[in-house]
Amino acid sequence: MEGNARKVPLNRNRREQRSEESRARILAAATTIFAEKGPDGARVDEIAKASGINKRMIYAYFGNKEELYAEVLRSNYNKIYALSTKAVDLKRTPKENVTRAVRAYFYFLAENEAFVRLSSWEALNGGRFSRKVLPSFVDLLVLAFDDIVKDGIQRKFIRPNIDIRQVLFSIQALCLTYFNRRELMQPLWQEDLLSGEMLEARLQHILDLITDGIFYHGEAVE
Amino acid sequence: MEGNARKVPLNRNRREQRSEESRARILAAATTIFAEKGPDGARVDEIAKASGINKRMIYAYFGNKEELYAEVLRSNYNKIYALSTKAVDLKRTPKENVTRAVRAYFYFLAENEAFVRLSSWEALNGGRFSRKVLPSFVDLLVLAFDDIVKDGIQRKFIRPNIDIRQVLFSIQALCLTYFNRRELMQPLWQEDLLSGEMLEARLQHILDLITDGIFYHGEAVE
């Protein structure tokens, strides 16, 4: 069947292409709206309107609202999968590795507000959906970091009594909350919290806190 | 009028008492349910049922769903008002003061899950309601802390280049996120994150991070 050249369209099936494009547009609109309003506040009709595609097709492509939401989560968690595999530690100093990992995470959040918000809705919903969607993505984050920290401890740069999980929790907290609670904290500042300078200032503060917290002060011991 | 003893009931108006009690029961149920489901997910009928009081009375006492929600927020923010005024710094060392303030905040959150969740819903809703409700409660928190830190800087215990707002943000982040993201992070631990030992362990980790981050290492300088 595949051998028959006449049956294979030169440029891949225009209809198929169109439908893939539609699916993608629905997913993009859904990401924006679910991130903005949360799974409860988001309206299927609004997503249809924003994507410019009829509601009927949302059900054709994704089944129902909940599955669409799950798909949005999946595609967004994939982004951090990609990040955590990329940020793998080379043979730099532990401090450099930690700095690089935190910086990567911080700027990932800065550039992916949808991710920040989606994961926050999830946290409030007890991870109801996340559990179905992701094969324990927290573990991945830990694994990536675990290596850095264990290396650091062996090379006597990092205090051995440190609990990696606590440190991870803290890094997550320090980075996420900046974007998470931005609007509630904005009154304290004059500047836009998302300007380049403010972002760098925040990241620098976080790095100071983290490294001074987990590293011996002064040079490596022994 | 008040002089006529016969007209003044001995035990204060039983009806009035009953209605105050009803109002309180509605507010308590609303707090639980708004905290659990958020302003969008919460159902007025559910609140009525949980409080054991007819829906009609919710509208009689509070006007509508939104005003009830605002009232829930108000009563919960009041708790932290009370906290921030109580935790005022005496003439202890700056490090002791910071430690005490952070500990008070941390255990306040541990004991008030409703507060944690309500403020998280608010953060995701851009503080829509908070702005109406609270006369900038963040400011209060800052003021309480500002004194401690300025004292610390003057007495050369705290680095002068520290940005108090960043530190406040970080303390909030480190404490809140523990309760906030508890369910998503739970997979990393075997123990219950809310047990007495785990709470103390987390608080200790936070204190290490904060104090090592903002204090000179070693003794006070000059």
Next chain:
DNA sequence: CTTTAAAGTAACTAATTAGTTACTTTACTC
């Protein structure tokens, strides 16, 4: 004991919204 006003109830209304159905358009296949 009767009047009265507020507390409380149950059943209703109007609006919203997830999901469906019956129909039309488009473009691939022969």
Next chain:
DNA sequence: GAGTAAAGTAACTAATTAGTTACTTTAAAG
């Protein structure tokens, strides 16, 4: 270019839910 299967549309349905109305019960006051 005729047949067909999928993409797409618009109008509908059923369920939910915020808010209301017309009515009953309770207890304070003369």
